[in-house]
Amino acid sequence: MDQTKKKIKPNQITLLPPDTRVFVTLFNPYGEEAQKSLELSVNTTKEELQQILQSLVKTEEDQVYSFFHNNIELVDTLNQLIASDPEYKLENTFSLTYHPQSLFRIQPITRQTAALEGHEQPVLCVQFRTHGDVLATGSGDTTIRLWDMLTETPIATLKGHRNWVLCLAWSPDCKYIASGSHDGQVCIWDVETNQLKGQPLIGHTKWVTSIAWQPMHLDEECTLVASSSKDGSVRIWSRISLSCLISINAHQKAITKMLWGGQGYIYTASEDTTIGVWNKSGKRVQELKGHGHWVNSIALHTDYTLRCACFSEGNTEINRKQAKGLYDKMLNGKNERLVSASDDQTLMLWEYTSSKPKVRMTGHQQQVNHVQFSPDGRYIVSASFDKSLRIWDGYNGNWIATLRGHVGSVYQVSWSSDSRYMLSASKDSTLKLWSLQKKKLAFDLPGHADEVYAVDWAPIGGEKAGSGGKDRRVKIWRH
Numbered sequence: 266m267d268q269t270k271k272k273i274k275p276n277q278i279t280l281l282p283p284d285t286r287v288f289v290t291l292f293n294p295y296g297e298e299a300q301k302s303l304e305l306s307v308n309t310t311k312e313e314l315q316q317i318l319q320s321l322v323k324t325e326e327d328q329v330y331s332f333f334h335n336n337i338e339l340v341d342t343l344n345q346l347i348a349s350d351p352e353y354k355l356e357n358t359f360s361l362t363y364h365p366q367s368l369f370r371i372q373p374i375t376r377q378t379a380a381l382e383g384h385e386q387p388v389l390c391v392q393f394r395t396h397g398d399v400l401a402t403g404s405g406d407t408t409i410r411l412w413d414m415l416t417e418t419p420i421a422t423l424k425g426h427r428n429w430v431l432c433l434a435w436s437p438d439c440k441y442i443a444s445g446s447h448d449g450q451v452c453i454w455d456v457e458t459n460q461l462k463g464q465p466l467i468g469h470t471k472w473v474t475s476i477a478w479q480p481m482h483l484d485e486e487c488t489l490v491a492s493s494s495k496d497g498s499v500r501i502w503s504r505i506s507l508s509c510l511i512s513i514n515a516h517q518k519a520i521t522k523m524l525w526g527g528q529g530y531i532y533t534a535s536e537d538t539t540i541g542v543w544n545k546s547g548k549r550v551q552e553l554k555g556h557g558h559w560v561n562s563i564a565l566h567t568d569y570t571l572r573c574a575c576f577s578e579g580n581t582e583i584n585r586k587q588a589k590g591l592y593d594k595m596l597n598g599k600n601e602r603l604v605s606a607s608d609d610q611t612l613m614l615w616e617y618t619s620s621k622p623k624v625r626m627t628g629h630q631q632q633v634n635h636v637q638f639s640p641d642g643r644y645i646v647s648a649s650f651d652k653s654l655r656i657w658d659g660y661n662g663n664w665i666a667t668l669r670g671h672v673g674s675v676y677q678v679s680w681s682s683d684s685r686y687m688l689s690a691s692k693d694s695t696l697k698l699w700s701l702q703k704k705k706l707a708f709d710l711p712g713h714a715d716e717v718y719a720v721d722w723a724p725i726g727g728e729k730a731g732s733g734g735k736d737r738r739v740k741i742w743r744h
Contacts (some may be wrong), residue, residue: 270482275331276378279348280307280344280348280385281307281344281347281348281355281471282551282741283306283308283390284304284306285306285307285346285355286304286307286360287304287305287307287347287624287687288302288303288304288305288357288358288359289302289303289304289305289309289353289358289359289360289361289414290302290303290358290359290360290361291303291314291317291318291332291361291362291363292322292360292361292362292363293322293362293363294362294363294643294660294683295497295599296350296362296595296660296661297639298329299318299321299322299363302319302358304315305317305341305343305499306343306699307343307344307347308342308343308344308579309342309730310341310342310426311332311339311340311341312332314332314339314343314363315329315330318330318363319385320429320430324400328365328366328368328486329365329366329368330363330364330366331363331364331366332344332346332361332362332363332364333361333362334347334349334350334359334360334362334692335349335360335362335577336363336665337349337350339361340691343359346548347359348379349454350378359661360458362608362645364436364641365641367605367640367641367682367683367685369682369683370685371681371682371685371686371727371728372682372728372744373681373686373698373700373707373708373709373712373744374458374681374686374688374696374698374710374722374729374730374742374743374744375698375708375742375743375744376561376710376740376742376743376744377710377712377740377741377742378417378439378741378743379417379739379740379741380670380712380738380739380741381412381417381418381642381738381739381740381741382737382738382739383410383422383739384402384404384406384408384410384493384733384737384738384739385404385581385737386387386404386405386406386429386737387404387405387718387733387734387735387736388402388403388405388718388719388733388734388737388738388739389405389429389431389432389569389718389719389733389738390402390430390431390432390433390719390733391403391719391720391731391732391733391739392433392435392473392721393414393435393498393721393722393723393724393729393731394435394439394456395417395435395439395572395573395725396439396576396725396726397614397723397724397725397726397727397728397729398412398413398414398415398498399411399412399414399420399456400412400414400440400721400731400739400741401433401435401612401737402622402731402733402739403430403431403432403433403444404429404430404733404737405429405430406429406644407424407426407429407430407440407446408423408424408426408429408430409422409423409424409426409430409433409444409458410421410422410423410739411459411693412731412739412741414657414723414729414741415740417473417705418525420459421459422457423442423444423452423454423461424460424461425452425454425461425465426444426446426448426450426465427446427448427450427451427465427470427559428446428448428450428472429446429447430444430445430446430473431445431446431447431472431473431474432444432445432473432474432476433445433476434455434476434478434490434613435478435502436478436482436487437478437481437487437571437572437575438481438487438575438586439456439543439576440455440457440487441453441454441455441456441457441462441487441504442454442456443476443490443492443502443737444476445469445472445473445474445476445492445494446473446476446478447472447473448465448472448646449467449470449471449472449473449496449639450465450469450470451466451468451469451473451490451492451500451502451719452465452466452501453502453504453682454489455648456579462504462507463507464507466492466500466502466507466508466509468481468500468509469494469495469498469500470494470496470514471494471495471496471519472494472495473492473493473494474493474494474497474519474520474521474522474523475492475493475520475521475522475523475524476490476491476492477491477523477524477525477531478490478491478525479491479525479545480525480526480527480571480586480588480592481528481571481574481575481585481588482527482575482585482592483529483576485585486599487504487560488503488504488505489501489502489503489504489510489545490502490504491525491531492522492523493515493520493522493523493533494517494519494520495519495520496718497515497516497517497518497520497535497541498511498512498513498514498515498520499512499513499515499516499518499520499523499531499533501513501545501547507614511545511546511547513531513543513547514546515533515535515543515549516533516537516539516541517537518535518536518537519535519536519564520533520535520536521535521536521559521560521561521610522534522560522562522563523563524563524564524565524568524569525580526565526567526601527565527567527570527592527596529544529545529599530542530543530617530634531543531544531545532543532562532563532565532603534562534563535559535560535604536559537558537559538554538556538557538558538559538560538562538609539552539553539554539609540552540553540560540563540605540615541553541669541734542617544712546631546685547558549656550617551617551618551619552570552615552620553603553613553615553620553621554620554621555610555611555613555621555622555625556605556607556609556611556613556618557607558607558632559607559608559632560605560606560607560610561606561607561608561632561633561634561635562605562606562633562634562635562636562644563603563604563605563606563636564636564637564638564687565601565602565603565643566595566601566602566603566604566636567592567595567596567601567660568637568638569590569638569639569640569680569682569724570591570592570595570640572724573682573724573725574587574589574591574625575587576725582656586643595642599614600616600617600637600742601616601617602614602615602616602642602659602660602743603615603617604636604659605636606624606633606634606635607632607633608632608633608649609632609634610627610630610631610649611625611626611627611629611633612625612626612629612630612633612636612645612657612662613626614626614661614662616647623662624661625661625662625694626647626657626662626664628655628664629647629649629651629653629655630651630653631648631649631650631651631674632649632650633648633649633650634648634650634674634675634676634677635647635648635675635676635677635678636648637679637680639680639684639701640680640681640682640683640684640724641684642656642659643658643659643660643684644656644665644701645657645658645659645662646659646678646680646687647678648675648676648677648678648689649674649675649676650669650673650674650675651674652669652672652673652675652691653667653668653669653671653675654667654668654678654689654699655667655676655686656668656701656704665704666704668687668689668699668704668705668706670697670706670709670718671689671691671693671695671697672690672691672693673691673692673693673694673716674691675690675691675692675694676690676691676692676716676717676718676719677689677690677717677718677719677720678690678720679720679721679722679730681722681727681729682722682723682724682725683725684701685700685701685702686698686699686700686701686707687699687701688710688720688722688730688742689720690717690718690719690720690732690734691716691717692717694711694713694714694715694716694717694734694736695709695710695712695713695717696710696712696713696717696720696730696732697709697710697742698710710742713732713734713735713736713738713740714735714738715734716731716734717732717733717735718730718733718734718735719732719733719734728743728744729741729742729743730742730743
């Protein structure tokens with residue numbers, strides 16, 4: 266573990282005299298000064314700093330902030346935090362970085378509550394509806410199954426694919442599911458009737474690798490959905506006409522992952538080692554080059570916001586104006602941050618405006634299979650075939666901690682909506698819950714009889730998670 270992440274024990278530090286005053290500079294998460302340095306007492310508390318920050322920066326009244334110095338959090342007074350830095354000298358300005366805190370807390374997942382049977386082949390993908398009341402699972406048996414999370418019983422089996430269902434995605438308004446299969450077909454399902462809309466959409470010549478809907482604030486009626494394929498192309502489909510509007514021959518080799526970002530761009534990661542950035546008319550805006558091998562996974566720091574922004578805790582009514590407002594707040598006047606993970610054992614942090622990475626992140630010993638930003642955009646977690654997960658700073662790419670405990674490759678990882686916990690799925694047949702604060706394993710979750718391929722933590726009201734894998738069972742986990 267990074268030495269700066271260790272908790273500071275009171276008996277290890279020497280406090281300054283209580284009447285000492287120090288100069289403090291507050292920085293936002295992007296490293297920009299909130300104000301020129303302030304002269305403060307070393308007895309200043311976290312609550313007092315909160316009030317000072319609110320007077321300096323235009324913030325929402327109920328927004329709570331955390332304050333950090335060298336990745337160590339201010340818990341009590343400034344004096345305690347200053348004493349944790351042996352290199353600080355009184356004549357220097359003491360730097361503090363502030364981050365908004367989640368307004369709610371999610372209980373950690375600790376136990377299995379259901380093992381849902383029905384799929385006749387391995388479960389390859391799982392995704393909750395935004396409110397967590399329904400779980401959709403796709404399988405090698407060619408079906409998608411919908412499960413009621415209140416009763417933990419089946420709702421419907423969606424039949425229409427003729428080959429393995431490899432990926433699926435709920436529309437932002439949660440009224441539709443789009444899915445892609447191994448034979449290259451895309452299906453759009455009406456969740457109110459649990460019926461396939463029209464016929465499967467044909468066009469890809471190889472299997473579908475990912476599905477992404479246009480974000481709600483760009484497409485209020487959720488009319489457009491994109492699919493990427495092993496054939497190197499992206500196709501944009503109309504939910505209304507059930508036709509392909511645009512086909513983008515994006516890469517010479519397979520596309521492994523595709524995202525539709527909130528600034529309107531489609532991002533494609535490929536086995537040709539590049540990441541393409543495209544507008545929805547099919548024109549390439551940027552080509553991101555830097556990896557030395559296949560790019561396996563990409564994620565945006567706005568992914569969670571795009572998934573959830575039109576809903577809120579305790580309210581299932583769609584609020585499109587809210588979706589745009591929350592997205593803009595997440596951007597904070599900047600561009601979307603993109604992170605990529607590769608078979609070259611590295612991750613890279615990008616902005617689409619430059620073809621070169623901002624940061625190259627090294628440390629994994631084998632290929633990196635999956636990567637995800639925390640919902641608040643502050644952290645990145647990566648999952649690797651080296652059996653470990655790594656936590657990184659979501660702004661500058663700095664390594665924070667390595668999480669070890671799995672005895673097989675880590676396939677996928679999902680965050681709790683308050684950005685405090687991570688749930689990982691592994692070849693070793695277990696799920697594991699990790700604490701971000703403690704940087705270590707919180708709960709071991711055995712239960713599957715074989716490799717666990719997919720995991721998702723309910724994004725709103727996140728008291729449950731779902732997983733699926735080789736044993737054909739869908740497992741539900743709760744606090």
